[in-house]
Amino acid sequence: MTRVLDVSGLEGGYDKVQIMNGLDLYVDEGEFVTVIGP
Known part of the structure; x- marks a missing residue:
């Protein structure tokens, strides 16, 4: 598989x-990836 997104150390x-x-x-x-927060 080909990696299309690589995130390291994300803060928010x-x-x-x-x-x-x-x-x-x-x-x-x-x-497909979703980041869901409060």
Whole structure:
């Protein structure tokens, strides 16, 4: 399979509230991925 997306160390949040800390993920060709948060 061909890797079409490779994410390493993703962080995110709202103001001072951190909701993701160091997320690693990859997506291969033909896959569908969703990140759902609070």
